[in-house]
Amino acid sequence: MPHFGTNELKRYDVIIVGAGPAGCSCAFELRKHGKRVLLLDKHDFPRHKPCAGGITIKALDQLPIDISHLIQHCSYEMVFRFDKHRKVELKNEMGSCIMVIREDFDNYFFNETLKTGTHFKKVNKIKSIEYDSDKVFLYADDVRYESSYLIGADGANSIVRKLTTELSYKNPVYAFEGLVPKTEENKKIKTEFIFNDRGYAWIFPKENHFNVGIGNLINNKNSIKTRKKDLYDFVYSRFKTENIENITGFPIGTEGLDYISLIDKIFLVGDAAGLSESLLGEGIYNAIVSGKYAAKSIIKSEQEDRYDAKYFYNSFLKKITNELHLYKKASKLLYGYPKISYFLMKLGLGKKFMDGYSEGKTLTEILKKRKLLPNY
Ligand SMILES: Cc1cc2nc3c(=O)[nH]c(=O)nc-3n(C[C@H](O)[C@H](O)[C@H](O)COP(=O)(O)OP(=O)(O)OC[C@H]3O[C@@H](n4cnc5c(N)ncnc54)[C@H](O)[C@@H]3O)c2cc1C
Numbered sequence: 019m020p021h022f023g024t025n026e027l028k029r030y031d032v033i034i035v036g037a038g039p040a041g042c043s044c045a046f047e048l049r050k051h052g053k054r055v056l057l058l059d060k061h062d063f064p065r066h067k068p069c070a071g072g073i074t075i076k077a078l079d080q081l082p083i084d085i086s087h088l089i090q091h092c093s094y095e096m097v098f099r100f101d102k103h104r105k106v107e108l109k110n111e112m113g114s115c116i117m118v119i120r121e122d123f124d125n126y127f128f129n130e131t132l133k134t135g136t137h138f139k140k141v142n143k144i145k146s147i148e149y150d151s152d153k154v155f156l157y158a159d160d161v162r163y164e165s166s167y168l169i170g171a172d173g174a175n176s177i178v179r180k181l182t183t184e185l186s187y188k189n190p191v192y193a194f195e196g197l198v199p200k201t202e203e204n205k206k207i208k209t210e211f212i213f214n215d216r217g218y219a220w221i222f223p224k225e226n227h228f229n230v231g232i233g234n235l236i237n238n239k240n241s242i243k244t245r246k247k248d249l250y251d252f253v254y255s256r257f258k259t260e261n262i263e264n265i266t267g268f269p270i271g272t273e274g275l276d277y278i279s280l281i282d283k284i285f286l287v288g289d290a291a292g293l294s295e296s297l298l299g300e301g302i303y304n305a306i307v308s309g310k311y312a313a314k315s316i317i318k319s320e321q322e323d324r325y326d327a328k329y330f331y332n333s334f335l336k337k338i339t340n341e342l343h344l345y346k347k348a349s350k351l352l353y354g355y356p357k358i359s360y361f362l363m364k365l366g367l368g369k370k371f372m373d374g375y376s377e378g379k380t381l382t383e384i385l386k387k388r389k390l391l392p393n394y
Contacts, residue, residue, distance in 0.1 A: 040290070192269050193299065218298065
């Protein structure tokens with residue numbers, strides 16, 4: 019008999035809320051093992067997601083799909099500006115990251131995920147989530163869904179997080195992004211990060227435009243909230259134009275430094291779990307790997323009777339959150355002591371990072387010379 023007075027009941031092995039990179043990565047891995055997977059999202063695809071579309075080599079290496087045809091630019095050269103006079107220019111012939119249009123990337127990943135046999139349903143409102151020792155029950159619109167596991171991959175404003183955990187974002191980092199058309203005068207501008215009293219800004223080259231943005235990754239109660247006007251001021255200072263197209267803003271989930279799962283059946287991944295790093299705001303890598311390892315944890319718990327999936331997922335999270343703490347330390351140095359950071363970058367640290375990123379290394383691998391991801 020249907021519960022909650024609803025007239026539909028849907029049963030799956032795993033239900034994933036959110037069809038961004040974290041959700042698709044999770045679905046992909048689960049389908050390799052024949053699990054019945056349902057992806058729920060509040061949008062049909064393609065849909066816009068505020069993002070600069072920079073994908074690091076380590077993220078590319080973890081993707082289950084080939085996205086070569088979506089690459090709009092490869093960053094062989096990068097400029098880090100600390101003020102009007104101080105900048106560090108870095109090069110690597112392999113390139114430290116690639117640039118895509120985020121809508122295109124998500125749409126392609128989503129459609130490739132559906133080809134694996136993953137089911138998809140657009141939902142308007144997730145009303146409640148309940149669970150017992152065996153099953154999770156999710157009630158959305160007029161439908162009751164039932165699964166063995168529920169994955170919250172619904173981004174920085176995650177409803178799964180709000181309904182099932184104590185994890186809350188106290189000082190959410192907010193960033194604005196927009197597009198500046200490429201012209202004869204500006205077309206040579208390289209990939210840039212600019213550190214200023216508002217936090218950090220970026221210029222990411224694409225084929226016909228630059229993605230420009232600004233945000234504040236120092237998330238304490240005294241930090242200045244980013245405004246749209248900051249983006250206009252920054253773009254004017256760099257491009258001498260007020261012509262910025264398609265401006266959108268969104269929080270970046272960076273507050274999962276101590277997140278662990280307390281419920282064996284429900285795992286948060288990606289920005290829902292606050293796994294973006296707080297140095298330069300990279301979130302796509304951790305979204306992909308956390309989605310993948312949430313799935314691997316479910317599979318591994320079935321193969322090894324001794325431990326539940328939560329045990330494996332929390333072991334993975336420990337490694338990722340240790341790395342987030344490393345990023346946090348680096349971020350405090352970069353934004354708290356920009357002059358010292360400039361000299362450190364100039365005297366070799368910058369090259370070490372550029373080379374490490376270009377080789378597809380994580381921060382742990384660059385600084386601690388230790389592999390980040392578990393061997394399963
Ligand atoms: C301005 C900006 C620029 C950024 N630039 C970069 C960058 O260049 N490189 C990088 O690595 N990271 C960048 N990030 C961070 C990156 O965008 C995120 O870390 C990444 O998108 C997280 O992926 P995700 O799959 O966890 O969540 P998301 O990509 O946010 O996907 C969540 C999905 O869940 C769906 N959803 C949300 N709520 C619900 C609900 N209630 N019910 C159903 N579905 C729901 C959404 O529609 C969406 O499809 C940037 C972030 C911002 C804000």
